[in-house]
Amino acid sequence: xxxxxxxxxxxxxxxxxxxxxxxxxxxxxxxxxxxxxxxxxxxxxxxxxxxxxxxxxxxxxxxxxxxxxxxxxxxxxxxxxxxxxxxxxxxxxxxxxxxxxxxxxxxxxxxxxxxxxxxxxxxxxxxxxxxxxxxxxxxxxxxxxxxxxxxxxxxxxxxxxxxxxxxxxxxxxxxxxxxxxxxxxxxxxxxxxxxxxxxxxxxxxxxxxxxxxxxxxxxxxxxxxxxxxxxxxxxxxxxxxxxxxxxxxxxxxxxxxxxxxxxxxxxxxxxxxxxxxxxxxxxxxxxxxxxxxxxxxxxxxxxxxxxxxxxxxxxxxxxxxxxxxxxxxxxxxxxxxxxxxxxxxxxxxxxxxxxxxxxxxxxxxxxxxxxxxxxxxxxxxxxxxxxxxxxxxxxxxxxxxxxxxxxxxxxxxxxxxxxxxxxxxxxxxxxxxxxxxxxxxxxxxxxxxxxxxxxxxxxxxxxxxxxxxxxxxxxxxxxxxxxxxxxxxxxxxxxxxxxxxxxxxxxxxxxxxxxxxxxxxxxxxxxxxxxxxxxxx
Amino acid sequence: xxxxxxxxxxxxxxxxxxxxxxxxxxxxxxxxxxxxxxxxxxxxxxxxxxxxxxxxxxxxxxxxxxxxxxxxxxxxxxxxxxxxx
Numbered sequence: 373x374x375x376x377x378x379x380x381x382x383x384x385x386x387x388x389x390x391x392x393x394x395x396x397x398x399x400x401x402x403x404x405x406x407x408x409x410x411x412x413x414x415x416x417x418x419x420x421x422x423x424x425x426x427x428x429x430x431x432x433x434x435x436x437x438x439x440x441x442x443x444x445x446x447x448x449x450x451x452x453x454x455x456x457x458x459x460x461x462x463x464x465x466x467x468x469x470x471x472x473x474x475x476x477x478x479x480x481x482x483x484x485x486x487x488x489x490x491x492x493x494x495x496x497x498x499x500x501x502x503x504x505x506x507x508x509x510x511x512x513x514x515x516x517x518x519x520x521x522x523x524x525x526x527x528x529x530x531x532x533x534x535x536x537x538x539x540x541x542x543x544x545x546x547x548x549x550x551x552x553x554x555x556x557x558x559x560x561x562x563x564x565x566x567x568x569x570x571x572x573x574x575x576x577x578x579x580x581x582x583x584x585x586x587x588x589x590x591x592x593x594x595x596x597x598x599x600x601x602x603x604x605x606x607x608x609x610x611x612x613x614x615x616x617x618x619x620x621x622x623x624x625x626x627x628x629x630x631x632x633x634x635x636x637x638x639x640x641x642x643x644x645x646x647x648x649x650x651x652x653x654x655x656x657x658x659x660x661x662x663x664x665x666x667x668x669x670x671x672x673x674x675x676x677x678x679x680x681x682x683x684x685x686x687x688x689x690x691x692x693x694x695x696x697x698x699x700x701x702x703x704x705x706x707x708x709x710x711x712x713x714x715x716x717x718x719x720x721x722x723x724x725x726x727x728x729x730x731x732x733x734x735x736x737x738x739x740x741x742x743x744x745x746x747x748x749x750x751x752x753x754x755x756x757x758x759x760x761x762x763x764x765x766x767x768x769x770x771x772x773x774x775x776x777x778x779x780x781x782x783x784x785x786x787x788x789x790x791x792x793x794x795x796x797x798x799x800x801x802x803x804x805x806x807x808x809x810x811x812x813x814x815x816x817x818x819x820x821x822x823x824x825x826x827x828x829x830x831x832x833x834x835x836x837x838x839x840x841x842x843x844x845x846x847x848x849x850x851x852x853x854x855x856x857x858x859x860x861x862x863x864x865x866x867x868x869x870x871x872x873x874x875x876x877x878x879x880x881x882x883x884x885x886x887x888x889x890x891x892x893x894x895x896x897x898x899x900x901x902x903x904x905x906x907x908x909x
Numbered sequence: 910x911x912x913x914x915x916x917x918x919x920x921x922x923x924x925x926x927x928x929x930x931x932x933x934x935x936x937x938x939x940x941x942x943x944x945x946x947x948x949x950x951x952x953x954x955x956x957x958x959x960x961x962x963x964x965x966x967x968x969x970x971x972x973x974x975x976x977x978x979x980x981x982x983x984x985x986x987x988x989x990x991x992x993x994x
């Protein structure tokens with residue numbers, strides 16, 4: 373048994389024989405041509421032929437991966453037709469009297485090099501696209517027909533790298549997973565794998581593997597295991613069965629309302645960490661977004677994200693959710709989420725320290741920028757905003773004052789904005805005890821059970837010596853949730869749960885009985901929880 | 910010559926696909942259309958060159974249009990940029 377760790381392009385489990393795909397890279401010899409005009413014509417014919425092939429590929433990809441992702445093959449057509457690229461090739465043929473194959477290979481390498489040296493991961497990955505189109509033209513020039521993937525047994529495909537066009541040409545039914553030794557998670561191949569729902573690993577340092585060797589792809593942990601021992605194999609067969617079960621569940625529960633047997637509607641939302649997660653939200657049929665962690669905008673940047681950057685991310689999510697409720701949590705930086713440019717001091721007790729709203733109320737310019745972006749985005753959908761780490765009523769009062777100031781600022785500049793529903797996260801025992809007072813200030817509560825449990829049980833979750841004392845179902849926490857829900861209903865507002873406990877299927881029934889109005893869970897947990905709701909009274 | 914500035918909104922910047930649609934759009938006009946980022950300027954119909962500029966979200970580009978249909982081309986392109994990138 374051997375095990376290799378790769379980067380995850382798409383999750384999921386696969387077990388099956390390996391099929392290796394050799395590089396389509398062709399050795400090209402430099403030869404001298406006498407008839408330059410003829411050679412130029414050979415190139416232009418091959419280019420036209422390549423464009424025709426790409427048109428056909430686009431048509432093939434369209435029903436499989438959708439317009440947005442199939443578009444790469446349109447872009448490939450345009451790249452082939454690019455004036456700089458073609459002129460470079462033609463110039464080389466004419467001035468050096470070389471064969472078209474050599475001119476295309478050299479020019480392709482030069483352009484690929486140019487993209488490979490860019491400082492942006494996404495653009496760097498484009499060098500694979502340039503190589504892909506160049507290989508296509510060379511293959512046509514060499515008179516080799518495109519290899520098609522005929523009747524093959526389902527297998528795990530192992531290759532150095534797969535060009536997008538190779539990925540799409542593989543017959544979906546014969547592919548259990550992709551593993552590539554090179555490649556990046558930003559490559560179009562990785563994106564296509566995600567759209568085709570095929571487990572995929574890239575940058576996996578696997579050596580030579582004989583075709584037919586039994587292997588496992590664990591897309592959750594990024595592992596590629598060859599020749600698994602009996603125990604490992606058994607473990608993964610169970611996981612695979614569970615995954616298939618989940619898929620079946622998905623099919624039957626999609627499109628259904630989350631209603632209890634007695635007819636009470638529970639809002640079942642999903643948690644996301646960025647714009648790209650929205651696809652999973654829609655895929656799993658969540659009814660809204662219950663927690664959009666806005667930290668990602670700060671974590672992925674080297675400086676404070678601008679109002680414009682934030683606005684465009686929020687707007688995009690609102691537009692994609694098309695009128696469904698989207699709850700964005702204002703930035704929760706600090707504690708375990710440290711960012712260099714915030715210049716935060718080292719702390720003895722970061723979990724009890726300078727974080728979230730405490731930073732926002734101190735460094736108001738950061739908070740105001742975020743609020744402006746949120747207000748401006750609010751006209752594109754149904755936006756709710758919630759404030760993390762609230763412990764006192766005055767904090768909420770101050771937040772509301774700042775929000776009012778931001779609104780007058782926008783009014784003065786005649787910038788339109790819409791209604792924002794305001795809520796607070798209940799994650800400190802203090803907030804639980806004064807929930808009745810907080811309920812006077814806001815329109816909803818969302819209980820963050822991870823922090824609430826940590827603060828209530830006085831257990832640092834990072835310390836694994838404390839595991840035996842950490843009880844996620846501790847009665848103290850469950851009583852607190854009940855108190856919060858009661859206080860909310862007393863004041864006529866709603867209360868939900870967005871922490872990990874919300875996704876605990878053992879507790880769904882309990883939460884429904886407590887009167888919880890909303891549950892927000894990881895996209896993959898939406899349907900299992902819906903099942904629990906449908907079965908509850 | 911007509912020009913306008915545009916701040917790129919697309920999360921990934923002017924990546925492969927938007928560069929493709931910009932190049933396609935620019936070919937619809939008689940005027941010569943160029944796009945400038947910093948001190949680098951490229952012909953907008955040249956897809957690879959546009960991609961190689963590596964324009965990211967939040968960055969400003971200046972688009973210049975010069976030719977017989979520059980008025981209408983500039984207006985149409987401005988709208989196109991606002992909607993697409």
